[in-house]
Amino acid sequence: MAELLVGQVLRFAGDPMVEGPGAARHDARGAVLVAGGRIAAVGDPAALRAAHPRARVTDYGDALISAGFVDAHVHYPQTAIIASWGKRLIDWLNLYTFPEEMRFADPAYAAAVAERFFDLMLAQGTTTVCSYCTIHPESVDAFFTAAQARGLRALAGKTCMDRNAPEGLRDTAQSAHDDSARLLAKWHGVDRLSYVFTPRFSPTSSPEQLEALGALWAAHPDCLMQTHLSEQMDEIAWVRGLYPQARDYLDTYESFGLLGPNAVYGHAIHLEPRERDRLREAGAALVHCPTSNSFIGSGLFDMAGLVAEGQRVGLATDIGGGSSFSMLRTMAAAYEVAQLRGHALHPAQLWWLATQGAARALRLDDRIGNIAPGMEADLVVVDLASTPVIAQAAARAGDLWQALFPTIMMGDDRAIRAVWAGGRRLAG
Ligand code: GUN
Ligand code: ZN
Structure with missing residues (x-):
């Protein structure tokens, strides 16, 4: 009817x-x-x-x-650790995030959190999210099963990480490739669901893993690839030490084929001029996560400068680094961050970023x-x-x-x- x-x-x-x-x-x-x-x-x-x-x-x-609101970057497995006190990115990951993500080896736990996550998101008016899962394939099944049951358009991928993470939260280059390929075949294009290749970030992937995922993405270029980029200064220094041959942080992805028009980079705060040039040339998307950037103490996203130079920008909560499930609160935080940079985002711009802009970052603006x-x-x-x-x-x-x-x-x-x-x- x-x-x-x-x-x-x-x-x-x-x-x-x-x-x-x-x-x-x-x-x-x-x-x-x-x-x-x-x-x-x-x-x-x-x-x-x-x-x-x-x-x-x-x-x-x-x-x-x-x-409906579109949240272009979230970690549904971090639902339970939202608002964890007192740490910056690397310590926050080690102290709060990784122990919680370990629990997703249990499919029943993953299913329970996925259900709760979608109920929380829908209560805030968010109808599409693009989420990281954990290394466990079961965490991807739990996410897509819960989204499918609600008839939602939803995107996610198995988070790939084979180093600098605790025992029990590491895959390998081979298993990350094979599990991602299997999950893609199982879920991509089913109902309203899309699979997204998801290396967590350069510090937790070996060069071999990034290379394997670059090759897999090259075989499925219509899929999105999501990861984190230049969120915090300590992280960038760590990347420099881990990849001494790379020109900059983006180059750790670019040199393994993980840069392209369907790439979606979370945060992208502390970018070098070369990185900005390459991101724009490639047509990649940058996702602003303002409540997270304040909460973890990461920095102030350069919305005005990035938009002026023609970058494709979206908006997201980044649960659970982000401190709210609400895209209203996230728009407010984006407004405040822009104010701190001397620029007033108009309500029309904020609303667009939380709907059509976020959808465009996910290459879905012709549908949602x-x-x-x-x-x-x-x-x-x-x-x-x-x-x-x-x-x-x-x-x-x-x-x-x-x-x-x-x-x-x-x-x-x-x-x-x-x-x-x-x-x-x-x-x-
Ligand atoms: N960088 C790598 N992993 C994460 C994560 O889970 N959250 C945030 N905010 N940054 C990250
Ligand atoms: Zn994130």
Whole structure:
């Protein structure tokens, strides 16, 4: 049955990072027609009702209908260790992350966390994530099984690491290659699921492992490859010691074939000019993880500079280095980081980064992250007056952006009125 969702509607006709807020389209009273899992039409509520009299109507009043949020970089196995105190990247990995990831050898534990993770994400209005798993193939099965059961578009891969990690959390160059190939064959393209090659980062992969994964990616160039790049200064110094022949951090990937248009690099904060040039030439994506960058003390992402030079940038929580599951909170953190760099991101830009921009970083912007006929019907309905303090701020607003910004800065799961994925109502 067709569904007609009525409310305020926000969508994008262009890229507001380049064109400014004029790239957004806002209907104060609009409607979205959903049929067969896709968006069939967008327009005037009365006209769409008249044209589709059998569609079931849900009127969300003043709430804002948007594309569901897209989180372009997360670690679902770190769900339980979010908000772990007091460490910077390398110690944080060793003290909190690796012991927790070890537990995913148990398929029952992996399944339980995957279920909890998707429930938490959907409660925040996030309908697509691109996740790291652990070295255990079972952790990938758990992730995709939970996503599939909810009808979500989801991306993930087995995290590959064969050194500088504890016993029990290391694979080998050969097993990483073979397990990744097997999981790709099992899950890639099944329903709405995509497999992503996932070497964790250069410090935990031997050159042999990076080479093996580079060869596998070359055989499947349509797949994404995700990893971490230049997150923290100590990490960069470590990479220099481990790969003395490399020109810079990016070169540890580039020299093994792990740079290309379908590469997705998390963090990318402390980049050298050569790295920026090569990233842009290759058409790779950079994913900004602002709550993580503050929480682990990594640094301030150069959003304005990277966008100005033509880099493809997305936004993400980086759970559990990130300190919130909410893309609203993540937009707020991106705003604050940009402010610290002397640049005010517009609400239209923040919203775009959390939807269409993140989808574009994952090369999915033709399917998700926007409201337009033919796009998959992954939607979030946002209450712009979800708490007394947000309501009083929004009541003073003169336009959509002033009404939306208090929710960006102060909103949480209470603002998420409804979530639709693949044309099905999952909540609200
Ligand atoms: N670098 C390598 N692994 C990780 C991780 O799990 N989280 C973050 N934030 N950075 C990393
Ligand atoms: Zn990460």
